[in-house]
Amino acid sequence: MLDAPSRPSARELLSQSGLAPLIPMLYVAWTDGELSAEELRSLGEAARAQPWLDLKANSILALWVDPLRPPPPRELALLREHIRATAQHLVGGEHHTLAGLGVHLAQVLGGDAPLGMPLPQLGQALASLEATLGVDGKEAVRSLLPQASRAARSEAPSHTASFDPAAMTGVLDRTYADVRKQVRGWLEDAEFRYPEGLSTTAYRDQVFTWLKHLADDGLGQLAFPKGREGGADLGAFIAAFETMAFFDLSLVIKAGVHFGLFGSSILFLGTKRHHQQYLPKVATLELPGCFAMSELGHGSNVRDCETVARYDAKTGEFVIDTPSETARKEWIGNAARHARMATVFAQLEVDGERLGVHALLVPLRDAHGKVLPGIRIEDCGDKMGLNGVDNGRLWFHGVRVPRENLLDRYGQVTEAGEYTSSITGDSKRFFTMLGALVAGRVSVACASLSAAKSALTIAVRYGDLRRQFGPVGAREVRLLDHQSHQLRLLPLVAKAYALDFALEYLVDRYVHRTEDDAREVEALAAGLKAYASWNATATVQEAREACGGQGYLTANRLPSLKADTDVFTTFEGDNTVLMQLVAKGLLTGYRQRFEDDRVFAVLKLLMERAATVVTDRNPIAGRRTDSDHLRDSDFHLRALRFREEEILASVSKRIRKRLTAGVEAFEAFNQVQVHLLALAHASVERIVLEQFLRGVAAVKDEALKPVLGRLADLFGLSCLESASGWFLEHGYLEAPKAKAIRKERVQLCAELRPDAVGLVDAFGIPDTCLSAPIGLGRLAPGGERFDDGAADGTREGSADSRAT
Structure with a gap:
């Protein structure tokens, strides 16, 4: 038995001038991945019938469309490089069909009448073959000539906005613009960079360090300005808070708890003596504080909280107690690690009579961070997020605080144990007190x-x-x-x-x-x-x-x-x-x-x-x-x-x-x-x-x-x-x-x-x-910027280019 003739190499194929206009279709036929053996044979028969092919070219073509002899990838790569090299100066390549590309290749070799026939006639013959192939010719040419396609069209520049973004920033910063600018300046300092790989404890300490830097820079003075007793410009502080939220949100929340809740409770629920004694220390973070309102068993229902503050007229003190497990203070920010004092919301009891929820200042730790007697603190542990905030649980067991620690703007207790208030009714007094703290929301x-x-x-x-x-x-x-x-x-x-x-x-x-x-x-x-x-x-x-x-x-x-x-x-x-x-x-x-x-x-x-x-x-x-x-x-x-x-x-x-x-x-x-x-x-x-x-x-x-x-x-x-x-x-x-x-x-x-x-x-x-x-236009931290090369989405091959 005689061996079947071997398939000619790509170089032999390219040596035949009569096959030049068919090279793009042969390449696509083998790389499309969708043509059946029967479709390949049909293409071969139609191509071999072209009048310009001589006997040798016809023989080589017959072997190149044999479905039993697929060319190896290196041979197809040679065809692709030949097409690209020959068509490298083709203008408007993305608009060409395979037939048009074939005409161009033939024209490069033979001028205006390649293979002995006029260009229009050659183009019609190739268009008929392209229809037999059954692919989207324009898509196939784009895959063949990515360089030509890109050369024929410049990359669209980034869109230029129809307005001045800086002017729009001025509109968005319209109120307290100077405060927002000041806070942006603080946050651009080298100290404020996102940490990597810190333990929870180290992260909390980092957040506290950031907060101390901001307090030193003047954040506390925005909340409680000197010389404006009880008259803080809360709009300025809220603008600062909003701008800080562009950075680490644990820092924002810790600042909100200390300045916005603890400090504001003193400002709005306390009186002048509280302001003078505590607010300067709150502003500088000398006295870190927390806000102990929520309880395990009551959450948003503050009016029914269980923690009790009983007045002892003999000593002139309030005694704070947690009467049950559901009465423990829960999710208290700053409590687990840094707070030295808490504003505690409790049921005020004087001479056996319940007078509704009031707020008292209760020390939690001494100046060295040691938890005080009668106080029990637990860490809430790792959370879904905000792990730079040290949320904790609080219990009070017979904790005594001076009568003066009652924040008594809306309700006072005399040394003798007499309760007075300018607001009649527990309910109205309670809602008035909470209304003073709406800044948090x-x-x-x-x-x-x-x-x-x-x-x-x-x-x-x-x-x-x-x-x-x-x-x-x-x-x-x-x-x-x-x-x-x-x-x-x-x-x-x-x-x-x-x-x-x-x-x-x-x-x-x-x-x-x-x-x-x-x-x-x-x-x-x-x-x-x-x-x-x-x-x-x-x-x-x-x-x-x-x-x-x-x-x-x-x-x-x-x-x-x-x-x-x-x-x-x-x-x-x-x-x-x-x-x-x-x-x-x-x-x-x-x-x-x-x-x-x-x-x-x-x-x-x-x-x-x-x-x-x-x-x-x-x-x-x-x-x-x-x-x-x-x-x-x-x-x-x-x-x-x-x-x-x-x-x-x-x-x-x-x-x-x-x-x-x-x-x-x-x-x-x-x-x-x-x-x-x-x-x-x-x-x-x-x-x-x-x-x-x-x-x-x-x-x-x-x-x-x-x-x-x-x-x-x-x-x-x-x-x-x-x-x-x-x-x-x-x-x-x-x-x-x-x-x-x-x-x-x-x-x-x-x-x-x-x-x-x-x-x-x-x-x-x-x-x-x-x-x-x-x-910021980068692929990775410190890595390449997005550019034409990095973001290039050009794809080779003609997968999925079949006409449907």
Whole structure:
């Protein structure tokens, strides 16, 4: 038996001028990976029928399309290099087909009439063969000629924002700009760098060292300025706290516990003698403190805490006791390691009479850190996050403190054991006392926003540099140029801007609150704390996912942001509980609208609601889908106001129905909790949009208003889309309009895409605070920067280039 003839080498194939125009198709046929043996034979038969092939070329071609003799990779590589070398000056290579590339190769060898036939005729013959091959010729050429493709198109430059990011930073820093600048300067100091590989104990000590540096630099004086007895500028301290939250959140929380809770309890619940004796030491961190309110068995229900402070008139002292295990103070920041004194909330008892919850200063450790007699302290141990904060548990066993240690602004005990208070009623006194401490919720809301801004800055900058997917052989597309990526991040950027304006409003209301509007401010703080912290956890999670595996690396900070912010939804008041407080406040106000000048109040309310129905619930308004209408901020705001009013009226009716039927008040509220939460969310979201629009209108720099307007439109439409089910159920929107809202959001995201990086740069986060390599244009700490080579997504081969 005669041996089958061997397949000619690639060099023999390339030596035949008649085969030159077929080289690209032969290469693709073998590298496609999808052609069957029968398809290869069909291609061979069609190719061998071409009139320009001589006998030798025909014989070589027959062996090269034999499905039983696949060429080895090194032979295919020779064909690829030949194609690239011959076509290296090809212009517009990404627009060529395999047939066009074949004509070019033949033309290089034989001029305008290669192989004895005109170019158009050759091109038609090759196009017929390409159809037989059954691949997407343009995709295949792009995979063959990556250098030619890149030479034919320059890399699009990074998008230039339509506004000045520095000017936008000025808008975001509009209040207390000098304080924010000062804190950024502190945090850029070499002392403030993220530690690596520390034990929990070492990490806690590092955080305490950082806090001491900040106290020495003047952070404490922001909270408790000298010469302003009882008149601290809390707006300045909250601005500092918010800016500090761009850095390590354990430091922020430890500062908040010491200055914001312990120090503020002395400032707001104590009197002049307490201020003079303690606040200077608190400001310099000479007296580290903690805030012992929560108990194991009661948590948010502070009014029913069990810890007791009994007055002993014989000695002029209060005796502090923990009567049961559920009465132990739980999750007390600074308690496990550093605090020397605690503000302890306890049931005040004088001469056998319980007088409600009051606060007392109780020493925990001596100047050398030794725990004092009668005090028991346990470490809560490692947590999900914030492990730089030393949370602990506290028990008190017959601990005696002087009568003067009672923080007695709202309730006093004389030496003889007589209790006096300017506020009648335990309940009113209790809520007045807690209202004085609302700064904690305001601060957590602001810190939540800073954490969300950090996560968005990392994710948006990474998305602007990282490439993923695209046409075969061409540069892959930047993540932020994918529609889905824009939709997952840009609405969150808009929400961050909305919250920035809303929280400025909250801080202003808090700083200038009066006795008349104190309860309203407390409800506002509760609602925005919940809204902002829920937004932070959702934003960090979305940013983490948007960064893929890089977002899972500790070095890129998103894991620590996720772990550290998770508890923001719990401390300073569980979010669900806070939202119920918001709803109850709304119901109280709703009831008062009817009680004050009842007839006129009812008529006014009915007229307001009727106007809304006429304007927005009529068929024409409900069906409008034009862009001008969908981007009308009045439309967004009217819709959110309508939702809030409808839910408020519905909840009120539900509760009244139950009370009329004899259901006890607590149970009546319990049965409508879902509706109460919906009401609170509707109200808070309306406030956020309202303040965003107000803030944008007040911006004086006209160059910033277009992008701020688009952000406001995106936030407003996002609110409507997330609640589209409710609006459809209540006839406010019709299905075509709900669909149009979705489409308009997509369009707004596309319009904001060029401004995305500028918008997060405007947050003004120092690089040393952001720290994440992928947020600073690097692949790893100290590693290569993202550039054309590092981010190159060009793929070789023609996998998946088959026509479908």
